[in-house]
Amino acid sequence: MVKYQEIARDIRTKITNGIYKTDEKLPKQTELAKKYNTSRVTIQKALDLLHIEGIIEGRKGIGTFVKGPLSAYDYNAHVYSGLTKRLGARGKITSQIISFEVLFPDEEDQEKLKIGKNDPIYYIVRLRLLDGEALSLEYSYMPVYLIPGITEEILKGSIYQYITENLGFTIGSSVRRIRADKPDKYDQQYLECQKDDPVLEIDQIVYLDDGRPFEHSQARHRYDKGDITITNLD
Amino acid sequence: MVKYQEIARDIRTKITNGIYKTDEKLPKQTELAKKYNTSRVTIQKALDLLHIEGIIEGRKGIGTFVKGPLSAYDYNAHVYSGLTKRLGARGKITSQIISFEVLFPDEEDQEKLKIGKNDPIYYIVRLRLLDGEALSLEYSYMPVYLIPGITEEILKGSIYQYITENLGFTIGSSVRRIRADKPDKYDQQYLECQKDDPVLEIDQIVYLDDGRPFEHSQARHRYDKGDITITNLD
């Protein structure tokens, strides 16, 4: 992990944990440089990342501020428009495991996860709930050899946290495709939606920082509970 | 406009116009620095922008390469996941004007466009066609005082081009919200969709680089013709 990413992660954590609060000013860049024992340009590169993620905002002549959450469904917004989840106080996310199996990959899985036909994958289906109400239905496919030791306990929490903290991997890039779709029978069953209620589907492939894909998944959201916010900066 | 943005724009234009072609290598950073009469760090900052936009890719020890288009609906992908349209050879986009009026803003318009109740706005409805087939229905609201002189001729082409090239403005940040919705009667009429066909709606506010909002719009896509690709980088 390079220096500016480490600094960005540290500041991000401090924001998530409320050490730097919403609308509060961060220490000035020269102070941060001194604190992290680095140059001001490196601090700026770290802050650039947080700026792109939309969690801070620099104001000339004043300082750098922590931004508040953007969307009513902040959970979705930041997981998908990118980058970093800061669940905040929007409600409690829980997971109900519907399926948890190990399978051999079909051709599509092989291609998307860049694995051979004899490399088994986890096939996981989870219902995500926000304060106990159905939010989305998520199908995940992950190579077993990359992510060993998944348990139901882990699935109830965050797979990402397990991968980064327990396995020591670093998440790299990702490609997500968003579209509207008609509800299938599982959507109707688990998301409790009607036949003419649309669903919002996010199909994603996520890569480790060494370029290996570790997850292919589809998340299907109730149309009334799953908007996505994308913020572009100057 | 600052130096690194000008350089990014110039290189982007060269890619769009095919001077730098897909999978081709860009000149090396030291050469670009010399050519643009600047330092290598500034070139890197310009390339960073194009990297974020997903149109180039750096490979250590080799060079910087122009990436190919990502999505079947490249038009949507790049307009909305951000940043820069490079329509490429996916088909011809045309516009049919359904409504073009000047109105006084309601409270929502006033708030989103940061204008007073006596500042008139354009109200524009356009049907966008890809190779003659209905693609999306777009509702736009823009303050007249900011964008004077809009004509039907301009509406048939690109408003963005008019704003940047004729009025000399620079586009800044934007916030987009994406959701699935049921089709309303206009969707059914113009997008020729059935009552149970979902639509994908993109609601956006776009700002000039001085922070003034100049456009609030909703684009409603047929669910089978409007996916969106979001690429996150390391």
Added chain:
DNA sequence: GAGTGGTCTAGACCACTAG
């Protein structure tokens, strides 16, 4: 005028690729 973020420079070293 003082303080802060935004930009830019010149130079350096490292990581990776290719021959």
Added chain:
DNA sequence: TAGTGGTCTAGACCACTCC
């Protein structure tokens, strides 16, 4: 070994805000 992109440094100037 040579070439290229990725990172980092120290220092400088500008733009903007506040007093």
